[in-house]
Amino acid sequence: ANNGHALSQLEMGKYFLLGKHGYSLNSPAAKKWLKAAAEQNLKEAQFYLAEVLCGESDGPANHELAASWYAKASALGHAQSTFKAATIYYNGTGNCPVNYVKAFKLFEKSSKPESSYILGLLHLHGKGTPQDTRKAVDAMHRGVQNGYKAGKYQLAALMIKENHACSYGMPYGVS
Incomplete structure (x- = not known):
């Protein structure tokens, strides 16, 4: 993970996010590792990062940024992210303003x-x-x-x- 391997970074992020394999729950550490993997276009990491951003335990949730990461994962074929991004844009969840055009395009892609x-x-x-x-x-x-x-x-x-x-x-x- 420290050498920039995206899959290893994803796994480290999940360990901290879920408290697995002897790692304590640690949202900031999870976010750090997930963001590193997400920036390498790993759709599962983008999804998990968006999940962390929606349910921030170490500060206010950032639904606008979460929707952006969900949309990126959606563009890479992550089906669950498509619906989640569409829903955030449709409802104007948290700090994310309503955007029916984006919501419409994403709902069209959702199964x-x-x-x-x-x-x-x-x-x-x-x-x-x-x-x-x-x-x-x-x-x-x-x-x-x-x-x-x-x-x-x-x-x-x-x-x-x-x-x-x-x-x-x-x-x-x-x-």
């Missing part, structure tokens, strides 16, 4: 069913993308069909309101 549903909400309200009720219904439907059941009632109400229910072969809602 979580909830992401499709949130894309529908963004389409519905014209946030981060032009307002388009049809795209909203399609995206929300995709999310519900792929397992995000929490959105089925709002989707059904929207489909009835907008008279889209029949185009899905569902006269009164979502099965």
Whole structure:
């Protein structure tokens, strides 16, 4: 790790983060090692660094910086980071301002069913993308069909309101 080996730095960061292999929990040390590995474009280190930044135990959380690291990990293919960055931008968590454009782009990349549903909400309200009720219904439907059941009632109400229910072969809602 001291010689700049990214995987070793990641492991040292995880040891301090999780208190493994005889190492005590130590957030500053974890952050130091994870940052060193993250700066070498190791997506798992970028993810863990963002996790540390979101839950700072040695100072205030920095969600804006965390979102940036999540987005970098996402660009390298770390799926969980994609959803986490999108959620921070969508909600404007902590010190990170709301950014619907960034949130929209990241939710488009995310494979979580909830992401499709949130894309529908963004389409519905014209946030981060032009307002388009049809795209909203399609995206929300995709999310519900792929397992995000929490959105089925709002989707059904929207489909009835907008008279889209029949185009899905569902006269009164979502099965």
